Amino acid sequence: MSAFRFLILLSVLAIVLLLALRLDTTTLIAALSKVSTLHIAGILCLVQAQIVLSALRWRFTADRLGQTIASGEAIREYYVATLLNQSLPGGVAGDALRAYRMRAEGPGGWKQPAKAVVFERLSGQIVFFAFAALGLFAWPNIVGVDASDHMAIVGFAVVVGLGALMLLGWKIAKSKGVIGQPGMLADIRKAFLDRSAWAIQIALSLTVVLAYVAAFFIASHAVGARLPLIATVTIVPLTLLAMLIPSGLGGWGSREAAAMALWPLIGATTSEGLAASLVYGGLSLAGALPGLAFLGWGGAQKTPHA
Numbered sequence: 001m002s003a004f005r006f007l008i009l010l011s012v013l014a015i016v017l018l019l020a021l022r023l024d025t026t027t028l029i030a031a032l033s034k035v036s037t038l039h040i041a042g043i044l045c046l047v048q049a050q051i052v053l054s055a056l057r058w059r060f061t062a063d064r065l066g067q068t069i070a071s072g073e074a075i076r077e078y079y080v081a082t083l084l085n086q087s088l089p090g091g092v093a094g095d096a097l098r099a100y101r102m103r104a105e106g107p108g109g110w111k112q113p114a115k116a117v118v119f120e121r122l123s124g125q126i127v128f129f130a131f132a133a134l135g136l137f138a139w140p141n142i143v144g145v146d147a148s149d150h151m152a153i154v155g156f157a158v159v160v161g162l163g164a165l166m167l168l169g170w171k172i173a174k175s176k177g178v179i180g181q182p183g184m185l186a187d188i189r190k191a192f193l194d195r196s197a198w199a200i201q202i203a204l205s206l207t208v209v210l211a212y213v214a215a216f217f218i219a220s221h222a223v224g225a226r227l228p229l230i231a232t233v234t235i236v237p238l239t240l241l242a243m244l245i246p247s248g249l250g251g252w253g254s255r256e257a258a259a260m261a262l263w264p265l266i267g268a269t270t271s272e273g274l275a276a277s278l279v280y281g282g283l284s285l286a287g288a289l290p291g292l293a294f295l296g297w298g299g300a301q302k303t304p305h306a
Contacts (some may be wrong), residue, residue: 028271041189043222046211047211050211050287056075056204058078060200061116061123062074062088062102064191065112065187067102077294078098080097081098082288091244093120095117098113099195100113116191128205132233132237138234194209216236216240216280220276231266233266237293239255252281258277259273259277
């Protein structure tokens with residue numbers, strides 16, 4: 001673990017600890033006890049939709065880059081990647097394995113599949129950040145402050161956060177040999193622009209984002225914190241954004257800290273924010289458990305060339 005990531009992890013743990021000291025455990029247990037079978041089934045269904053649609057987005061992206069992946073194979077590998085991303089440090093181990101398992105014969109080995117994985121994740125994050133940015137206009141209705149002042153502060157935070165994540169993504173991609181490959185700009189055009197690719201990328205990514213937001217919305221409803229509709233473009237996206245912070249295991253910790261800090265803005269309690277995040281995280285992990293059965297499947301069994 002790098003010193004930078006270790007520092008982030010310590011910061012997140014400190015925030016969680018600070019909020020936990022003010023936590024009413026009785027309220028937390030009471031909130032968790034309200035979760036019904038119907039809520040669980042609804043969230044699990046949304047998790048399946050997230051994984052399947054993300055897999056189809058990956059298959060589409062890879063196809064545009066010249067790699068053919070069968071739909072069933074893409075879905076199977078995405079279950080494995082999602083499970084590992086949520087249960088291993090860093091949140092990208094599953095993606096790395098997904099690229100490696102889909103390696104094919106030919107020059108570059110697994111570098112070309114890695115490019116498809118990076119582009120697919122980039123598609124989702126671009127749409128997610130755009131969705132979260134639109135929510136800035138709704139924030140004054142939540143916090144009751146002057147719109148221009150608040151949007152300037154939050155907008156700056158989002159821009160800085162996006163810049164940091166893009167820089168981190170660039171460094172990871174470069175270290176894996178994705179950046180700097182011949183024809184990089186041409187591949188970006190193929191994956192995102194040519195033949196109306198942008199429309200398909202946006203449609204798939206926006207649907208996935210909405211499924212994430214809906215799942216968290218239901219999780220909050222399940223623990224008794226009934227969010228106003230405006231929360232779907234304000235506190236929920238920001239809570240999900242916290243999962244992208246490279247600390248802990250698959251967003252655990254940073255997501256809970258964000259929920260505990262943000263839920264009181266809409267009149268809920270810190271305990272309800274934590275309970276909603278725990279329900280969301282637990283059921284998201286449970287929804288990816290089929291990946292355990294697929295882990296030994298083996299992916300594309302071909303020997304890559306160096």
